Amino acid sequence: MAGEIRVIPLEGIPELEEGDDLGALLAAAAERTGGVEPGDVVVVAQKAVSKVEGRVVSLDDVEPSDRARQLTGPDGDPRHVEVILRETKEVVRSRPPLVITETHHGFVCASAGVDASNAKGAGTLVLLPVDPDASARRLRERLHELTGVWLAVVVSDSFGRAWRQGTTDVALGVAGFSPLRDLRGTPDAAGRELHTTQIAVADELAGAAELVLGKARQVPAALVRGVHLDGDGSAQELLMPRERDLFR
Amino acid sequence: MAGEIRVIPLEGIPELEEGDDLGALLAAAAERTGGVEPGDVVVVAQKAVSKVEGRVVSLDDVEPSDRARQLTGPDGDPRHVEVILRETKEVVRSRPPLVITETHHGFVCASAGVDASNAKGAGTLVLLPVDPDASARRLRERLHELTGVWLAVVVSDSFGRAWRQGTTDVALGVAGFSPLRDLRGTPDAAGRELHTTQIAVADELAGAAELVLGKARQVPAALVRGVHLDGDGSAQELLMPRERDLFR
Numbered sequence: 462m463a464g465e466i467r468v469i470p471l472e473g474i475p476e477l478e479e480g481d482d483l484g485a486l487l488a489a490a491a492e493r494t495g496g497v498e499p500g501d502v503v504v505v506a507q508k509a510v511s512k513v514e515g516r517v518v519s520l521d522d523v524e525p526s527d528r529a530r531q532l533t534g535p536d537g538d539p540r541h542v543e544v545i546l547r548e549t550k551e552v553v554r555s556r557p558p559l560v561i562t563e564t565h566h567g568f569v570c571a572s573a574g575v576d577a578s579n580a581k582g583a584g585t586l587v588l589l590p591v592d593p594d595a596s597a598r599r600l601r602e603r604l605h606e607l608t609g610v611w612l613a614v615v616v617s618d619s620f621g622r623a624w625r626q627g628t629t630d631v632a633l634g635v636a637g638f639s640p641l642r643d644l645r646g647t648p649d650a651a652g653r654e655l656h657t658t659q660i661a662v663a664d665e666l667a668g669a670a671e672l673v674l675g676k677a678r679q680v681p682a683a684l685v686r687g688v689h690l691d692g693d694g695s696a697q698e699l700l701m702p703r704e705r706d707l708f709r
Numbered sequence: 710m711a712g713e714i715r716v717i718p719l720e721g722i723p724e725l726e727e728g729d730d731l732g733a734l735l736a737a738a739a740e741r742t743g744g745v746e747p748g749d750v751v752v753v754a755q756k757a758v759s760k761v762e763g764r765v766v767s768l769d770d771v772e773p774s775d776r777a778r779q780l781t782g783p784d785g786d787p788r789h790v791e792v793i794l795r796e797t798k799e800v801v802r803s804r805p806p807l808v809i810t811e812t813h814h815g816f817v818c819a820s821a822g823v824d825a826s827n828a829k830g831a832g833t834l835v836l837l838p839v840d841p842d843a844s845a846r847r848l849r850e851r852l853h854e855l856t857g858v859w860l861a862v863v864v865s866d867s868f869g870r871a872w873r874q875g876t877t878d879v880a881l882g883v884a885g886f887s888p889l890r891d892l893r894g895t896p897d898a899a900g901r902e903l904h905t906t907q908i909a910v911a912d913e914l915a916g917a918a919e920l921v922l923g924k925a926r927q928v929p930a931a932l933v934r935g936v937h938l939d940g941d942g943s944a945q946e947l948l949m950p951r952e953r954d955l956f957r
Binding site for chain 1: 715717720807816817867871872873874875877878906910913914916919936947949954955
């Protein structure tokens with residue numbers, strides 16, 4: 462139907478290991494749904510990207526610092542906290558076992574995005590990609606090689622929010638489109654100006670994809686079809702500049 | 710396709726006035742797309758709900774208080790700030806022209822959700838519904854009367870976020886489902902526990918719908934089809950309890 466959006470799960474992707482060709486696995490999964498189309502967005506969970514990029518740490522290899530021990534709650538593992546601190550530019554809030562930090566990329570999130578669940582083996586942690594925009598660009602290029610189509614790509618993760626319960630998926634990395642849709646200066650339905658509106662379309666795409674991803678099934682990615690996107694950009698544009706940040 | 714989600718714009722809804730039968734207009738718009746199905750979610754923009762509920766204020770009727778004058782920036786209108794303060798339980802941050810407040814409902818957002826754009830006439834403001842959950846429940850009941858189907862309903866609005874640029878749409882009111890999907894205690898793909906994950910599925914539905922709503926066209930609502938929802942609840946569950954709030 463004209464104007465509608467489809468969110469199509471990319472299924473049948475096996476447990477991932479460092480060095481796996483994620484682009485080829487996504488292209489094959491998309492082919493099984495009928496193939497990609499120009500304008501499609503591939504949203505892929507950060508954890509899938511991190512695993513193929515080898516962003517996995519074994520707790521056995523970690524020696525916790527004094528700072529890590531201080532920030533660890535009574536039931537926590539100071540080695541886990543140490544890994545979080547290594548991924549951290551600045552601790553924004555800490556109330557063990559919760560620690561909210563700014564990552565080296567500039568994302569403000571719980572545990573610097575370091576996650577234990579879904580990691581292979583009980584003693585391993587998955588870190589965020591070193592450069593999620595670069596990860597998205599590489600996937601975009603690989604998918605173009607394999608399908609002949611230039612797709613938009615989002616690398617997503619589940620973040621908590623200030624003042625609201627529950628997580629929503631947001632964009633950590635993007636390629637092939639502008640993550641903010643700028644409505645500033647465009648007329649509204651009443652013919653007057655919309656003064657200040659920028660829509661974080663990359664985050665809404667990530668959240669829409671999460672509705673089919675599911676944490677407990679092996680669906681690490683989705684195609685979103687029918688969204689009009691334009692421009693080009695970086696997920697860094699989604700970060701609030703420090704001088705405009707009212708909340709730390 | 711099995712497992713896919715569709716986001717279907719509800720188009721052709723005219724400019725709304727107090728007392729309009731929004732449920733009937735939505736049902737007619739849905740009928741033009743082929744009709745509703747059990748399990749469908751109707752996401753409707755707060756502004757449409759507020760207009761039919763008469764939550765519109767004329768600036769000519771407002772006398773600003775001293776507090777409103779203090780919080781007004783050099784280019785602002787103290788009457789506009791006065792209306793924001795009347796909708797406010799607590800001012801969380803203020804840096805004119807920006808004011809972040811907690812509304813009487815408990816939502817933390819810019820300008821207490823008071824909005825000038827899209828209001829009819831230049832001198833009017835649109836307020837949030839008095840009780841967005843009740844608005845959602847009334848729409849759900851009216852849609853059931855008209856279609857024979859019990860639908861889920863979300864009343865949505867565009868909110869900014871701490872630390873991230875741009876707005877995403879979130880749920881202010883819900884009916885017919887639980888707005889948080891609780892994965893706590895369910896096994897992950899590796900067979901271990903997901904300890905703490907709650908997904909704000911109502912907010913992701915609102916964001917997905919925003920991708921077709923568009924601020925500048927007259928599409929105040931969308932159907933989201935194919936999302937498995939369960940339970941029942943209130944959008945108040947999406948509010949972070951004050952004792953767990955680290956950010957004010």
